[in-house]
Amino acid sequence: MNPTDIRKMVVGDLWTNSTAYENTEYVVDHFGNRFMGTESERKAKDHILGLFRAYGLENPREEPYRYTGWKRGPCKVEMTSPVQREIWAFAHPHSGSTPPGGIEAEVIDLGKGAQQDFEAHAGRIKGKIVLASTGWHPGQSYFLGHRVGKHGWTSDAGGVGLMIRNETPGGLIETGTIATGYRNTGEIPVVGLSFETGALIERQLKKGPVNVRIDMQNEVSPGTLGWNVVGEITGTKHPDRVVLVGAHFDGHDIGQEAASDDLLGAMVVLDVARALARFKGAFKRTMRFVAFGNEECLTVGSTNYVAQHENEIGNLDMMINGDGLGRWPNPFFCVNNPPELVGPLSRLVGEWKIDAAVGVSDTRNPAWCTSTDNHPFTMKGIPTMVISGRGRASALGTAGRGAAVRDHTICDTMDKIDKFVVKQYAILLAELLVALAQRDEPLIRHSSKEEVLDAVRKYGYIDALKAQRRWHPDSTLGIR
Ligand SMILES: [Zn+2]
Known part of the structure; x- marks a missing residue:
């Protein structure tokens, strides 16, 4: 089947299902907020791995790591x-x-x-x-x-x-x-x-x-166990070339749900994986889907993911971070690094008539958003982007979070989620992946370590990274 027909079938599937919404509700109602180091997080991880298997993803697995945890x-x-x-x-x-x-x-x-x-x-x-x-x-x-x-x-x-x-x-x-x-x-x-x-x-x-x-x-818990959950659709022509899309399934503990940040994003990624997996064998490049653990404290799962996969970093065409999938209206493909990715990404989106805005940043969607899962990939020179919504910028006149921008508050709950918006994001992500997986070349080359460090300098982030205890120019990841 050709990519255009696959796209139509996948879009139809995603439009006529509410699986991402229903899976989010199931996890929230059965397991709670998935805060780091909790039983809730472990149960959600097991459930997500079960979904990867049920949806026919290849090599479904959990990838454990250890980190310094914390108890309230x-x-x-x-x-x-x-x-x-x-x-x-x-x-x-x-x-x-x-x-x-x-x-x-x-x-x-x-x-x-x-x-x-x-x-x-x-x-x-x-x-x-x-x-x-x-x-x-x-x-x-x-x-x-x-x-x-x-x-x-x-x-x-x-x-x-x-x-x-x-x-x-x-x-x-x-x-x-x-x-x-x-x-x-x-x-x-x-x-x-x-x-x-x-x-x-x-x-x-x-x-x-x-x-x-x-x-x-409070209690510090060294050696806390966490997990990333991974599944794949292997490419037929370039099986070792990978487009990675990930979103974190953990949440904050002050509310009972942490529904939209970012369990919803992880469930959209899974739903897209489900719809695409029906067409295994039809894609040139490999697609890898990751539900990251513990993003909230701060990109723990994704940082460990990059550290554990250092030897195959060169094979990653691109990392797409879904921290925000379905959360706000007005979908936005926000390029993280390098900024030059905007050109080829815009052309691809134009060719395929994918209805999402493409850009680098505004103050709400900084090109160098270092506090979410694309950051460790960016620091290794991998081209990165975030799919989020521009609705956030206009939702409030302030820099805090309230009922409209509710993540990180006790009102990040199911009742705020709009099923129509969720489907819109699932469709856009699926369309982008179909387009990327059909390519013979990546959209853009990796950045060198020097280019990454130059960009950090150019944005004036070195002092801030030092204050965050995250300035490690020798290792860039901060893990030795
Ligand atoms: Zn998040």
Whole structure:
């Protein structure tokens, strides 16, 4: 069967099924949020491996790895002066603990808490608890205000704690790891606050000094076991040339579901694999589908994947990250690296009349998004892109997350998922894969290590990577 007919059959299949949605619901309802190191994560992994088998993928397997895990313990935060008030707060994953009885310190408000805010207040941070928002400055890359950097800058300046306040009103706390979980652990206690709690503290700070006590005990778990789940459709003409598409199946634990970030993406990838697997033997290049473990703490599964497959890095044509598949409207093929990939990708999308926008980035979709699973592949010079939605940029006027951009909050739940949007993304991904798998040449060559490091320099990310404890120019992956 020719690729055009295969495409029509696959699109018809995906349009007349809600398998990705139903599988997401099943996993959420039966296993929960799949947070790192939990029974929920292990059960979801087993279930996903079963689906890979049931859908007829070749070489279905789990690929285990070990990393430094973290367990949430009790967390109590209170304002002790000028007024006494208990504060609703969650520890950020990988947050350090306080001594028993907690720490009490004066609060310093650094606004957005991006790199320049720490520089502007250097010398005033030592011994204090920093209050920063989830944001970054207008026009600036998201990466320069990333929470992992806020943690590093606070710790480097001698701050004793960090409170990250949601920029979006609505009473929700935004969570997220503050360490590179595969190798490092957090250095200081870090908690998330709602916009409204931040406003309360800000209001008191206008009148005079504010003191806060943080008392929390978390547990570091070295040697925690995690898994990537993998399946393939082998190419007939170039079996050793691989287009890899992956999305992470783990989620954050502050909600019960973590439905759309990014279980939904992983289930879209699986559904596309299911639809394409019916045409095994009709594709020139190999397609490899990966459900990554523990992206949330920070790209642990994908980093280990790249480290475990170093000897076949040269065979990967491209890595497509599905962290965002089906999550927001307005699908966007966002090129990560190299930026020159936009040209050939746009031509391919044009030839095949695939209805998705192609581009490099805006401040919400930075070309160098280092906090999701394409990052370790990018650092090894593999061409990378993310499929996500532009709806996110217009959904909120702020840099925080709320009911509209709900991932990393307790309201990332099934009821927010739009079945029509999910099908749209599944179809676009399938169309792209059919087009890529028919090619005799990759779209673009790999970047050299020097080119990758030059790009990091050009984007001004070296200081931020240092603050994130992730600047390892010798190994680029950060795993030795
Ligand atoms: Zn995610």
